[in-house]
Amino acid sequence: ALVIIVVLMAPLALQSWFTVDGWGFVLGALMSLVCAIPHEYIHAVCFRDTAYIYTNLKQGMLFVVGPEDMSKGRFIFMSLLPSIVFGLIPYIAGFTMHNVFLATLGAMSLGMGAGDYINVWNALWQMPKGALTYLYGFHSFWYRPDDGSRAEAAEE
Template sequence: MRLHYKGTYNLDPASLPRAPRRSRAVQFREVRDTKALSLIANGLCVLILILLAAPAFQRCQGTFNTGQMIAGCFLPMAVLLPHELLHAVCFREDVYLYTNLRQGMLFVIGTEDMSKSRFIFMSLLPNLVFGLTPYIIGMALPNLATAMFGAICTGMGAGDYYNIFNTLTQVPKGGRVYNHGFNSYWYLPK
């Protein structure tokens, strides 16, 4: 994997890396720009946070510590870049990192073909490491700061869950997935 930091995304989809079009490739039925994706992802993020935070507060009632709680709520901002780097390590070739803080996103794009399962794993990996695992640990111990860190990090992966949903519902078994600019495509190899 070769990571290329491209800086702030200029909101022009034509400026994003594009894989060559594959014959018989089908474009995902997905949003067409980052503004629409940001609305979906931020709404889903809030929903996930509410669904995970409510049980965490109930389970971890006696563990409330103001300092730990502040850390649990603000530490997720420190893992924004590591989250994207975990996506990036799933690529074998060039991968490009962009920031789009105005719309609340960082993202990576790689143009190589991936199997359906590898694309899902790439989309899910940072959410397992920074989200679900700390949430489960925080609920098991119980520790509200750890549970809230996990809940917030799980919610931050909302755009990834959107990609996973599209992949699971649109890509047939044996399909290959690749990015072409802002959009994802799938095809069945010969």
Template sequence: MKLHYRGKYDLDPNSLPVAEEKEGAIQFEEAASTQELAKKANIAAFILLILLLIPIVMLHRLKADSFAFWIGCLLSLFCALPHELLHALCFKEDVYLYTNLRQGMLFVIGTEPMSKGRFIFLSLLPNLVFGLVPYLLGLIYPSLSLLLGLGWSSLAMGTGDYINVYHALKQMPKGALTYMSGFHSYWFMPEQK
């Protein structure tokens, strides 16, 4: 994997890396722009925050003055770059890192083809490391409220990744490969040998 930092994304999809089109490739039915994706992801994040707060309140009776919990939430912001680096590590070839802080996003794009399983793993890995594991540990062990805050906030920040997983699971048939090109993802059936 070779990481290239491309700086601030200018909202022009033509400025993103483009893959060589694969024969028979089908574009995912997904958001048409980063603005549309950000809107959907932010709504989903808000709903997820509420749903994930229910077990916290039921198990821990969390109070607004739980300092460590709120520090954990703040730490999730500092995990945004490591989150993207974990995505990047799942690529074998060139991967490009962009920032889009106006819409609350950092993202990576790589154009290499990969299996549905690898794409799902790539999408979920940072959410497991910074989100689910700390969240569950914090629920199990009340003294780890810092991790609970980190996990709670990080899980919600990963909604764009969950949207990608949903599209892959819903749209890709068994044996299909996927790749990113520009702002969109595509799937295709590899040639049988």
């Protein structure tokens, strides 16, 4: 997460309109923390049926699980949607409008989606065409619906 934030903040730091000592920067950084819970709710909305939001704020953990199987595309969309809403859109808007608050909110929120990017990377590189994924505990698993492997994996 820190690497992503540094990489995204570097171009901002080079802009004459960007100031770290102003309220826009501080409020943008704080707002990215406030957006952590809505970030998870956006994931949850992407489930068709039931979704559970798991929070362990002492360990800095927030995530969503649900008992439904998803296509690779839908899983990737579900994983990226909160980062697009709270990260990419504000980051681009802040850069375009020279708005420190939006740019900082976007950069910090994009960094906070690091765990989601790992899930997307794994889905892109590991899931074959036609595979489905499901979430179980802290993990996501994929299977091919035509070979019955879901039932076998669930029993392990």
